[in-house]
Amino acid sequence: MPSNYLEKLYSGYLGMNIGIRLGAPVEPTIWTYERIQSTYGDITDYVKEFKNFAADDDANGPFYFLRALYDDAKDRDITPNDVARAWLNYAREGIGMFWWGGYGVSTEHTAYINLKKGIEAPQSGSIEQNGLIIAEQIGGQIFIDTWGLVNPCNPKKAADFGEAAARVSHDGEGVLGARFFCAAISKAFETSDINEIIEAGLAQIPADSIYAKVSRAVLAFHAQHPNDFRACRDMLERDWGYDKYTGVCHIIPNAGVCVLSMIYGQGDFNRTVEIATMCGWDTDCNAGNVGTVLGVACGLEGIADKYRKPINDSIVMSGISGFMNILDIPTYAKELAILGHRLANVPCPEGLVESFTEHDIYFDFELPGSTHNIRISDPFFCQAKHSTEKSFKGTGSLEVVFDRMVRGEKSKVFYKPFYTRDDFSDERYSPTFAPKASSGQKVSMQIFLDQWGGNETMGIAPYVRLSKSKKELVQGYVKLVDQEWVHIEFVLPDSEGELIDEVGIVLEAYSTRKPKSLGRIFIDEFRIYGNADYTIDFNKQLSNFGCITPFAHNNGAWSLENGAMYLMTAEPSEAYTGNYFAKDYSVSVQLNPQSGHSHLVAVRAQGAMRGYHVGFDGANQVSLYINNFGFTKLASAEFPWQLGKDYDFKVTVQGNTLTFAIDGQEVLKHTDDTFDYGMFGVSTRTAARTYFKHIRFTEI
Template identity: 85%
Template sequence: MNIGIRLGAPVEPTIWTYERIKNTYGEITDYVKDYINFAADDDANGPFYFLRALYDDAKDRDITPNDVARAWLNYTREGIGMFWWGGYGISTEHTAYVNLKKGVPAPQSGSIQQNGQLMAEQIGGQIFIDTWGLVNPGNPKKAADFGEAAARVSHDGEGVYGARFFCAAIAAAFETSDITAIIEAGLAQVPAESTYNRVARAVLKFHAENPNDFRACRDMLERDWGYDKYRGVCHMIPNAGVCILAMIYGQGDFNRTVEIATMCGWDTDCNAGNVGTVLGVAAGIAGIADKYRKPINDSIVMSGISGYLNILDIPTYAKELAILGYRLAGEPCPADLKESFVEDEIYFDFELPGSTHNIRISDPFFCQAKHSTEKAFKGTGSLEVVFDRMTRGEKSKIFYKPFYTRQDFSDERYSPVFSPKAFSGQTVSMEIYLDQWGGNETMGIAPYIRLANSKKELVQGYVKLVNEEWIHVEFQIPDSEGELIDEVGLVLEAYSTRKPKSLGRIFIDQFRIYGKADYTIDFKKQSVDFGCITPFAHNLGAWSIENGAMYLMTAETAEAYTGAYFAKDYSFSVQVNPHYGHSHLAAVRVQGAMRGYHAGFDGENQVSLFINDFGFKKLVSAPYAWQHDQNYMFKVTVQGSTITLYINDEEVLKHFDDTFAYGMFGVSTIAAARTSYSNIRFTEI
């Protein structure tokens, strides 16, 4: 899916017309643009975040449109990221979101009755649904039903049929690679009299008569099914035609299919992404060219409300989808699959074919990394790093990137924001095997982390590898002193003299970052990235860094969250200076914009604890004399079902509630306010 998105994104409409793509690039056979890292995209945001309805609400039953609508509201930062905010009545998703916020329930929020037929039949119902097909393998009917439920939050009519088609096609592709059979399985879940089915049949008929010229078929679509007939920003029907065209002319070849979808224009990234999912399942990893897979390096980023969840490791997510598939099918999940997926830590076992888990190399002249099944500490896979003719003092870093800043991206697509996935106090461990072919000294390694702002590398002790043996390497992440960590890994160093040079391989397996975090955030060492103060994701309000503090000014409810999404028991402290207004809160166990606890100043001389569960409810209050423009140290501790608020080391509130067992931390207000926040510390219990 993400290969298709990345291939099609640089030639999206409206500037890039079909003719302009053809005249500029001709036959597309590779990515047309290089990226430092590919930024977030709405076509990936929706499938990832909306699927969380299976965790939040539909835990033991089929989903409903309302379940997915709640995911929309919970994981979206209003007005930024997630999807295209093109205006109410222009962007279907923007329109549906506003409807939901105003209390219009799903599926009315996306209905023709509410929004009109033109708005309801745009392409979004087709592009945000791939994961519903992936978690229902071999069950096209159930996949289509789930896709329809999700699509009805924002779409109706033909817009829903696109969801049914693609979810069914994805599900069918698990059981056959015959592209005609896959297309028919998808169309079987769409009404025969629908326009969606008719445009698909028109393409299939044209292909049967002209099997070797996809551009002639594209001309037919332009003439008979084009944007002049199906209006709006990106209507479902012309793009559905392109998707069928790409699949039938691609004839089961993944690479050719996403290339054709891109060359056909219209909504290029959406179409190439959709057909990429279908063909990715059908063709498997072996069918995906290295030129397309390697730049992605098993990682993409998102732009939802959790900076932690926004960093996605694809092999780990593939396991999660498989586990959900077993759950939805009512079948027992294999023990080894369950054990290999750990949602609340970094665990890379390199078991899936070709997996690299986004491990990177700093100097590709000396080192190259790839997946291997030749050596494994556990299971069958590992990461193989070839080092080529290195001499004393020459080094290359081998590292995972647990955090990103703006300088890591070429553009600002959908404004991704990030919270680190590695923290001071945690443990990093891995198994390393040396297979050295040449050199008069054994290679050595030094574990290290890098700080995101200063770029300072904190290198741990030197470890000499042992040839033809696995060794265990483990270290505790040192105090980052208020900075964030953006690299975790090894410095591989040669100790051989010039002749003979060091040549060989190391294998890395069982890479983990785990344990209790204990760290501070110093705003003098942070920056403004994608409109947010690192490492926070802001939702509403105006935020800046002023005098070494994070400063908020807002006329309404506003929030800023960071930290590990699955953190359970912890203590969070922050110095709060309330400048104006009567709501100044610290937030804990936050699971999104609509779920979490908030504690602090609430009115004159009062403190309160709120639960936000799709609406704020006051749980408990107590008197507390406080003043504006004074510093107060808030500390909120969550342990089990106990929530305790301390102010200046004095316990002022304690309450018991077990609604939320885990979540992010941050700061918030539920009314107009100006506030400064500084001296943040987070400690897991």
């Protein structure tokens, strides 16, 4: 493995998301190449500011489809069917994840419907099944970056993994794009020479393929005109444009843009993603793909701060798990590095394994420049940046400079564990969220004070903010001690049915007007951990992105009515939330069935196709089902229930035992070893109308 593997992974994944964010505003077809040029000229920075950048299909796919390595291909190479199962498990039908443009129009939508109808991969994405045009659209190369990241210095293996993943939805030239980019990403771990990287990608596809031919045409043009990328773009329009390669977004013209931007960017990360954006067509896909390659090749030092800082180490996504949809990039880089060691069959460094956690939040600030999405409420008084000057453990910390504050002046320093629609500028790909921090959990951090001026040392108070009311629950103040590390620990308070969307400290000055407080604090070893115990009050929830907070809905019509979450559906439907990696817990739900025969609670749900569902199941009966790519009844019992009446359900999963009680009476108990962690939620297997309220989740 490369000695700097983790850092290169981090820069590559950052590079992908920078490219996506840069290219996304000019992706819609109304933004022609000419319009981009006349409006923005020579692009040298983001063209649009966002409150927070909403989800994007180019980020969803590389994250969620890679989970095939956990679910099915745990000890072997992946197959197209492994990745197909990830498609079905982690996508919500018709919303989020990718572009649902219609069967026979959107390649991904077409492949998904094929899979749902029982057409297995790779037939689901084949030319035979879908025709040449659908099979050769760009999606074959836009969801595959992570397969290259987990196979460093092994272009052939990376290409083979990328091809297996791409064959779920693509064929022909569309699959060759996956091979090219996975190989290029893999090669970038061992060289920064862009010519070598491009050749490594081309070595993994047939020399007589159209993909290779358009790439060679670009390289030949560059050899004759090395300083004029726009002339090369004109050549692509003339010889390889959308008029010749049709469909919504064909891979061949965009392959030309990708090779163009890399060769004219000449190994410079920033210029490469800028050129990819200026060239038009599928701008976020192209800038994202080349951003991964150049992010790995150039490393963190090659990424300009103007591009890195707005990312702030965080992205959001729109898969079925609201918990995983809030992604910390340094933490995910560690996860990818662990997977990379596993696939290479080499021991993983012990410190790397110890520093990674799925269930909890742990920010160690060890990766160069990492900030872990820690934010400042008042940039007039405070500025935050990564530092290697002080650390409680390891080499890194977060430095927060406070500048001339006087008694009563404050700034919050916080992590954002939950989002609502108001946090975003738009609704790209309809993200959904489940809280990463909840009542009952503990928060801890180490804080070092280096005060330069003022007649009183600074104080801090732990706090949380509630997402709907914006009420801040501030705990007692602690005076910091100059030149000492102070351990701060507190329990997240009862949020009384709301969700927590800020967790951190209030930094307050105590100095009088002369001299003012000036200096800095260093934060290290930031954790949110332990068992959650919280309630969901639907009087305090919102309807956001087509879902009721904090749930991700899969089918059905869901709304807020009379203090309840109301479901009306003509088909099987589910709503999921909670920590994806929660193991032992109980869920209490008050349920009022209005019509239909199926009214269920889901536990240890690992997606749309995996989990347990228990509850009313036909006249005078309750049943427990396991969903493992198809529902199977595990147990049932008699229970006389009726429509229009409130029932208090309580489902407890502990070890391999599931217990189901109604109104305090145990009605069903069963043991099963299939799933040992997962989300919770509510569901139905048939047409139904149901009210759900008074939900409580308690980890054991």
